[in-house]
Amino acid sequence: MRHPVVMGNWKLNGSKEMVSNLLKGLDAELKGVEGVDVAVAPPAMYLDLAEQLIGKGESKIILGAQNVDVNASGAFTGDISPEMLKDFGASHIIIGHxxxxxxxxxxxxxxxKKFAFLKEHGLTPVLCIGESEAQNEAGETVAVCARQIDAVINTQGVEALDGAIIAYEPIWAIGTGKAATADDAQRIHAAIRAHIAEKSEEVAKKVVIQYGGSVKPENAEAYFAQPDIDGALVGGAALNAESFAAIAKAAAKAKK
Ligand SMILES: O=C(CO)COP(=O)(O)O
Incomplete structure (x- = not known):
């Protein structure tokens, strides 16, 4: 049985005050909630503050980040390395959004390349994949997702997906309120898993596949009721402690 993972991608939102209020609110909301891994990815600027606040809280919130660069150190102005993320306790790193x-x-x-670099440093890649509206209408959804995953499989082997997270995020559903139906999302998740199973059934069975794109407390339960939807990557609704916690609780309940 796969353990559900619900992650909040805060994108370019935040201030010290907002990070503090949101994490304190989440800690309170998530007390006693079990059976789901809950992660947050604040902007890198706030990882230090987030690490401190999470350390003081009682809930086991996992710290993540929204990106990583592909060099370890040196003359790469503005870049952030895996070791820097690790230094602040971030483990789940979104790539390919x-x-x-x-x-x-x-x-x-x-x-x-980012995927390989994260694995090399013992971090968990959260690999985002998904099709555009035009690709969706042309019936190319599964082919696009397969191509994006194959970039990893063909360079690192299917085993590289072991312990990683895949986030299926149809681009047309992101921030639009136009979420994929739970049935459609399930169909794509099953196809993604089947594609991985062509290389390794073992890896396919274990890999967590999140759905992302206008996930809200109102529709979360329907997604988590699907057998191949193992969690969510949440944008807008993750900026509110109550709504993000409600989504996490829905996952814990559905995947019991
Ligand atoms: O892009 C997303 C998460 O990475 C989804 O964003 P929304 O939940 O705001 O649609």
Whole structure:
């Protein structure tokens, strides 16, 4: 049985005050909640503060980050390395988010390189994949997702996915309120798992596949009721302690 993982991607949102209020609120909301891993990915600037606050809290919130660069140290202005993320207690690192693929021209190959770099440093990659609206309408969803995963499999072997997390995030559903239906998401998740199973059934059975794209407390339960949806990567609704905790609780309940 796969353990559900619900992660909040705060994107470019936050201030010291907001981080403090949100993490304190989450700690209170999540007290006694078991059976789900809950992670947050604040902007890198706030990892220090987040690490301190999480350390003081009683809930076992996992600290994550939204990105990593591909060099360990040296003359790479503005970059952040895996060891730096580790230094602040961040373990679950989002890579390949569609916003980075689009606004920073990150290719499948570049994202795969980040994947390898995280694994090398003992961190958990949260590999985002997903199709655009045009690709969806052209019936290319599964092919796009397979191509994005194959960039990792073909360079590092299917075993590289062992212990990693995949987040299926249809681009047209991100921040739009136009969420995929639970049935459609399940169909794609099953196809992604089947694609991995072609290489290794063992890895396919174990890999956590999150759904992301307009997940809210109101629709979360329907996703988690699906056998191949193992959690969620949440944007907007993760900026509110009550709504993010409600999504985490829905996962804990559904996957009992
Ligand atoms: O991009 C997302 C998480 O990475 C999803 O964002 P929303 O939940 O705001 O649609």
């Amino acid at each position: 569609s916003e980075r693929r689009e606004y920073h021209n990150e290719s499948d190959e570049f994202v795969a």
